[in-house]
Amino acid sequence: MLFWLAGGLLVGWSLGANNTANVFGTAVASRMLRFGTAAGLSAIFIVLGGVVNGPAAMATVSELANVDTLRVAFTSLLAAGLIVAVMTRAGMPVSISQAIVGALIGYRLFAHGSIDESTWTLLTKIILAWAASPLLAASLAVLMYKLLAWTFRRLPMPLFALDRWLRFGLVTAGCYGAWALGGNNMANVVGVYLGLDLFAAVSIGPLELSEARILALFGGAAISLGVITYSRRVILTVGRDLVKLDAITALIAVTAQAVVVDFFAHAWDFGTFVFPAIPVSTSQAMVGAVLGIGVVRGFQEVNKRLLGHIALSWVATPFAAAGLTYSLLLWTRVSAF
Template identity: 35%
Template sequence: MIFILKYLGGFFLGGALGANDCSNVFGTAVSSRMIKYSTAVILSAIFVFLGAVIDGKAGIETLSKGLRNKSSVQVQQSNIDPVRRSSVAVKTVVATSFAAAITVTIMTLLKMPISTSQAVVGAIVGVGLMQKNVNLGGLEKIVICWITTPLGGAFFTIVFYYFFKYFLDKWKPSVFIYDPLMSLLLTVCGCYGAYALGANNVANVSAVFVGAGMMTTMQAACFGGIAIATGVLFFAKPVMTTVGKSIIKLNAFTAFVCVLSHAVTIHIYAEIGVPVSSTQAIIGALFGIGFIKGAHVINYGSLLKVFSGWLFTPVIACALAMFLWIIENLSVNLNGY
């Protein structure tokens, strides 16, 4: 039972991440009907898995080491007996992954594009609070990333927008060339975005298992890749509308620029091994378009919804993790503990 639970939590989190974050990759293109939903999810699932397996190790190693210093595995360094030590590690994994997964699922059902990283960090802090062991110093790097990710998305959007606009203005292709070219670029950048998403965010799903010594890095990458791809395939539709339509109306060109900026931003973080939020990257990219086109094009109602999601996600995940930790500790006599 516990064996299933500890992996199910991670798989559930991966699925929720895929469902919520896939919208960041193809949401703009699908909502503006440039790419079919079915094509988008199949391509996303394939490239998310490839990204996780080929390029996801750096993030997993960073996060698993970070966890070792913070919560569950720190217990292993204490003087308590090995059986209890293992029990605490497993309970931490289950509480963290389930709390984060439930939070992301709730937000997905509410059609809110949120940050899975925030949910995971919120859950880790929740468990840490229950263990009276929160490493607030470690949060500094994460919070800096939460700020620099949307800024990076906006920055790349502005750079790419003017760069490609310059060439398009010079070239002025006919619609019969421009339209298929944009479809092709959107698909290619979407695949790249999915790859970067897998590479960057697989750590959020499975680094906890590496940190707890339950998986090797490669096993964790495969497990996380499959979990995210499953979420992409089956539950990605609701959030796509919010990202692609509600915040800002995009044409083919601006959609392409946003998807590319998002992909480049999170790929850079994947290369340096810091799991960041793809949602924050795409919202930053959309802001970049708002900056270029003028503030009037932004739907502030939808943006408020997104920001409130970002605010509540870590809080809800933290509260849920604390609740699950309490529940787990009420049932200490379960087999396998």
């Protein structure tokens, strides 16, 4: 069984390696926080977020996937993982969430030849969430920026006190970002396996660990491994770019993206309209937040090349993942793998 789980665990490792930079990049690259401490905090809060909040988005991925065998789950995750690896290698800002959803649509098309109406409805909500997350992060960042500017005008803070609060804020925002990442993105790692009845619920004293939470623990271990083994390199490259934004901007951006990612980790019932928990891209939310601050600060020049890359990866990632999953499943059937 571990072999079939390996597809998800690989995605988890990749997630841990790549996404820690979004939450602790500034703190580590500015040497404010030791990498070991940041890695430890990331791992703890990602696992906690995943175990506590993860099941909601996992249920969404499971509903979309509706896979019946471990082989299919493994193949979909492997295809998504490969697409993420290839696009990362090509320097594209890739979203693991989009790769996973694309791969599962590929499976749906392979298994059923078409997508049924309920899946379309869910898919529409997922695409809406993907489009909304950078916009919401940008709006929230603008709001936070204005609020901070208003506060600073009325309560000027001495340089060293400001430094202390910013450092505290960056660590706290980092922990919250890791919690939100775990709660939202755990679905990408193990959501596909939910419903395959791999584990029975376990009771530990008053606590009962459901199948989703046991899967989240496995996923959390894989993500933590990614954080510990590979995130340092990513932090030092991505984080140094974030440092250029200055600490206040980084704090606002990390908090805004974390709030948005955390928001989408929960299902929302608006009476007639129910919005499920949806895995979104932390990187895209981060880019949205940074652009929002850029606009409010009056930076006229937006990096069109970066926006072009994001738009391209938005379209290319799900389609490529869907195509690869379809091809891999076809190949495994033909070769009776």
